[in-house]
Amino acid sequence: MRELNQVQAIREALDEELERDETVYLSGEDVGTFGGNFGETQGLVDKYGTERVRDTPLSEIGIVGHALGASIGGLRPVAELQFADFAATAGEEFINQIAKMPYISGGRLKAPMTVLAPSGAGIRAGAQHSQSVHAWTGHQPGLVVVAATTPYDAKGLLKSAIRDDNPVFVLAHKKLMGFKGEVPEEPYTLPLGEAVVEREGEDVTVVATQRLYHRSVEAAEELAEDVSVEIVNPRTFSPLDVETIAESVRKTGRLVVVDETPLRYGTQGYIASRIADEEFFSLDAPPRTVGVEDTPIPFSPTLEDEVIPSTSKIVDAIESVF
Amino acid sequence: MVSDTNPHFEDVDAETVDELLEQMVRIRRFEEGVLDEFSEGSVPGFVHLCHGHEASHAGMGVAMQPDDWLAVGGSRLHGQYIVKGVPFDEIMAELFGKATGPNGGKGGSMHLADVDRHLYGHAATIGSGQNPAAGLALAQQMRETGNVVLSTIGDGGTSRGSFHTALVFAAAWNLPVVYIIENNGFAISYSTQQQVGIDSLADYGKPLNIPSYSIDGSDPVAVYETISEAITRAREGGGPTLVESRVTRLRGHFEGDKQAYRTEEEARESNAERDPVTNFQERVIEAGHITAEAYDALVDEIDDEVGAAIQFAKDSPDPAPSTAYEDVLRLPLYGQGEGDA
Numbered sequence: 032m033r034e035l036n037q038v039q040a041i042r043e044a045l046d047e048e049l050e051r052d053e054t055v056y057l058s059g060e061d062v063g064t065f066g067g068n069f070g071e072t073q074g075l076v077d078k079y080g081t082e083r084v085r086d087t088p089l090s091e092i093g094i095v096g097h098a099l100g101a102s103i104g105g106l107r108p109v110a111e112l113q114f115a116d117f118a119a120t121a122g123e124e125f126i127n128q129i130a131k132m133p134y135i136s137g138g139r140l141k142a143p144m145t146v147l148a149p150s151g152a153g154i155r156a157g158a159q160h161s162q163s164v165h166a167w168t169g170h171q172p173g174l175v176v177v178a179a180t181t182p183y184d185a186k187g188l189l190k191s192a193i194r195d196d197n198p199v200f201v202l203a204h205k206k207l208m209g210f211k212g213e214v215p216e217e218p219y220t221l222p223l224g225e226a227v228v229e230r231e232g233e234d235v236t237v238v239a240t241q242r243l244y245h246r247s248v249e250a251a252e253e254l255a256e257d258v259s260v261e262i263v264n265p266r267t268f269s270p271l272d273v274e275t276i277a278e279s280v281r282k283t284g285r286l287v288v289v290d291e292t293p294l295r296y297g298t299q300g301y302i303a304s305r306i307a308d309e310e311f312f313s314l315d316a317p318p319r320t321v322g323v324e325d326t327p328i329p330f331s332p333t334l335e336d337e338v339i340p341s342t343s344k345i346v347d348a349i350e351s352v353f
Numbered sequence: 354m355v356s357d358t359n360p361h362f363e364d365v366d367a368e369t370v371d372e373l374l375e376q377m378v379r380i381r382r383f384e385e386g387v388l389d390e391f392s393e394g395s396v397p398g399f400v401h402l403c404h405g406h407e408a409s410h411a412g413m414g415v416a417m418q419p420d421d422w423l424a425v426g427g428s429r430l431h432g433q434y435i436v437k438g439v440p441f442d443e444i445m446a447e448l449f450g451k452a453t454g455p456n457g458g459k460g461g462s463m464h465l466a467d468v469d470r471h472l473y474g475h476a477a478t479i480g481s482g483q484n485p486a487a488g489l490a491l492a493q494q495m496r497e498t499g500n501v502v503l504s505t506i507g508d509g510g511t512s513r514g515s516f517h518t519a520l521v522f523a524a525a526w527n528l529p530v531v532y533i534i535e536n537n538g539f540a541i542s543y544s545t546q547q548q549v550g551i552d553s554l555a556d557y558g559k560p561l562n563i564p565s566y567s568i569d570g571s572d573p574v575a576v577y578e579t580i581s582e583a584i585t586r587a588r589e590g591g592g593p594t595l596v597e598s599r600v601t602r603l604r605g606h607f608e609g610d611k612q613a614y615r616t617e618e619e620a621r622e623s624n625a626e627r628d629p630v631t632n633f634q635e636r637v638i639e640a641g642h643i644t645a646e647a648y649d650a651l652v653d654e655i656d657d658e659v660g661a662a663i664q665f666a667k668d669s670p671d672p673a674p675s676t677a678y679e680d681v682l683r684l685p686l687y688g689q690g691e692g693d694a
Binding site: 054056082085087088090092093096097098099100101102103104105106108123124127128132133134135136137138139140141172173175187191192194195196197219220221222223224225227267270 | 478486492679
């Protein structure tokens with residue numbers, strides 16, 4: 032099968048959806064001639080024009096705030112944020128407007144909008160350009176929050192997000208932008224709200240996405256002689272497909288949850304607690320969690336590498352449940 | 354009620370005067386009904402009444418076509434729902450938190466939304482509704498619907514950055530949107546003059562070259578004429594307009610507000626001099642547009658409708674508790690249950 036990197040996969044998804052549905056349009060800072068921060072919108076303005084690929088003034092409040100209204104008005108906006116951290120500058124729009132308006136209207140308002148943003152650390156971008164935000168955005172009832180791990184995921188999940196009738200926040204990891212993977216030539220979509228078992232194993236379930244998914248694969252390879260590791264990629268953090276994780280734990284009896292968000296009140300603890308509640312008697316050991324140890328992401332490469340869970344830290348966590 | 358001649362409202366036809374008057378009285382009588390029921394304890398939460406804003410609401414409501422969108426803002430909302438054509442029964446039921454409200458009791462006084470009537474709900478985090486209004490306007494522009502979006506905000510909300518961002522987007526994209534600032538002189542307790550110290554909040558449109566007007570919002574004819582002109586400009590591709598509609602808040606910010614920040618004398622003067630309903634009533638009767646008897650009959654007729662709405666709300670069932678879990682997301686999500694496709 033052909034290989035694309037994540038940037039190419041995202042661009043292809045945007046291109047196909049702009050082509051397929053004339054109510055879809057893209058807006059954000061520098062998405063036009065500049066072609067997007069990572070090149071993910073390159074060439075689209077030439078093909079679809081400045082109406083449907085529109086550069087915006089520099090305000091995330093306006094970018095995602097206007098997209099909410101446009102979606103209620105019958106369009107399918109894709110609003111791009113240059114970095115996922117900037118969701119916080121539009122925190123009011125995410126938390127109080129986008130997530131709540133359809134609900135408090137009793138379902139009468141429909142907001143089929145997508146926000147696309149690169150998240151995660153690893154490019155030495157400092158504390159305000161390196162965060163993973165799917166924990167705090169996933170905490171808002173009314174938002175669908177999706178994290179892409181492979182180019183295959185990025186394309187299929189983004190296309191589904193655009194077609195979905197809810198507000199969907201799609202996060203691609205900026206350190207994986209150049210990462211290549213198999214992407215079919217034929218158009219496809221991936222289901223939202225469903226996890227996938229990426230690697231089958233017998234002894235322990237590791238839940239991981241994005242960059243730490245790839246590190247979990249490395250950890251599994253390292254331990255392969257002694258431990259058979261099953262890896263579940265949630266794909267959608269909110270709403271979470273607990274059943275696929277539970278089914279895996281029923282088989283393995285052990286759980287390690289790895290995620291690039293801070294541990295405090297985080298995704299790792301939520302997933303572990305859901306499994307502890309629902310599958311307590313399937314567990315042979317207490318679940319373990321791995322994440323950022325409650326610090327902002329520092330700039331210096333040495334410091335950044337310190338706080339982002341390494342492969343060896345994941346190996347240690349897996350070993351600790353035996 | 355329509356008179357043949359209309360000497361005192363040269364630019365406005367008699368039917369329009371009728372509509373303005375009727376909408377103003379509808380708002381005032383509805384709010385009096387809400388006040389009674391709130392005092393009785395029938396309306397949960399808190400209410401912000403529209404006394405003093407009636408002319409502003411009526412003027413913009415009559416200027417709009419039914420398919421134009423109204424993205425409501427500010428704190429005085431019931432009158433805006435009324436002029437957008439939501440029936441009394443439905444508004445009252447939503448205020449009472451009943452299953453028969455347009456939003457099944459999930460919205461309430463501050464969040465009534467009705468997509469079929471092109472009513473976009475209120476951002477009760479004041480000043481957050483203007484960017485969604487810009488987006489609604491973009492949808493009209495791109496889909497070439499010919500519809501215009503009106504978006505209201507209070508004076509207090511104009512201090513939010515989100516308000517100014519919306520003006521930037523509206524100007525940059527030449528959007529068919531009319532932003533209306535209903536300036537009643539108070540952001541809850543803090544006077545507009547103390548807050549920002551500028552003469553006219555319409556000046557906020559000037560740096561962006563947005564046509565801007567400051568008008569007497571207690572005169573429904575002035576509001577109707579200015580908003581009509583702005584709507585026409587927007588509909589014809591002329592872009593956004595900013596209007597400061599200067600009104601008086603005749604009651605507290607919310608019911609129960611002791612208004613310690615306002616002298617009794619000042620409040621009394623406001624009520625006597627700037628009550629838009631009594632002023633317009635006197636004006637139309639004096640002009641011979643309507644007789645005092647016909648006006649009283651109009652009030653009685655509307656009071657009956659308010660009474661029936663209150664009864665409807667009281668008789669309506671509470672929402673089933675299980676509905677609290679509905680409408681969070683539209684399920685199934687795209688592709689859910691179908692596997693990789």
